[in-house]
Amino acid sequence: RFLDDGRIELDSNAVERTIRPIALNRKNALFAGHDAGAQNWAVIASLIETCKLNGIEPHGYLSGVLKAIAGGHKQTDINQLLPWNYVNPV
Structure with missing residues (x-):
C-alpha cells in the first residue's frame, strides 16, 4: 500500500x-x-x-459491564459489552 x-x-x-x-x-x-x-x-x-x-475509562467500563452482567444482560448480546461497542448506560 x-x-x-x-x-x-x-x-x-x-x-x-x-x-x-x-x-x-x-x-x-x-x-x-x-x-x-x-x-x-x-x-x-x-x-x-x-x-x-478505544478512549474508554477502564474502571468505568469494567464496573458497567459487571453491573450489566449482574443485572441479567443476555449472553446472546455479549458483543454489546465489548470495549469497541460499549455504550455506558448512565
Missing part, C-alpha cells in the same frame, strides 16, 4: 508502541502463580488496554 500512497508510513512502529502494553501485561501474567490466575489476569489486562485504545 505504501507504494501507492505516500502518506502511509513504511514501518509499523506507531502500532507496535500502541500494543506494547497489552503484550507486556500478557507476558507478566506468566508469573501469576497459577495457570487459571494468569489467564484471568491476561484477559483483564487485555480488556483494560483495549479500553485505553
Whole structure:
C-alpha cells in the first residue's frame, strides 16, 4: 500500500508502541502463580488496554459491564459489552 500512497508510513512502529502494553501485561501474567490466575489476569489486562485504545475509562467500563452482567444482560448480546461497542448506560 505504501507504494501507492505516500502518506502511509513504511514501518509499523506507531502500532507496535500502541500494543506494547497489552503484550507486556500478557507476558507478566506468566508469573501469576497459577495457570487459571494468569489467564484471568491476561484477559483483564487485555480488556483494560483495549479500553485505553478505544478512549474508554477502564474502571468505568469494567464496573458497567459487571453491573450489566449482574443485572441479567443476555449472553446472546455479549458483543454489546465489548470495549469497541460499549455504550455506558448512565
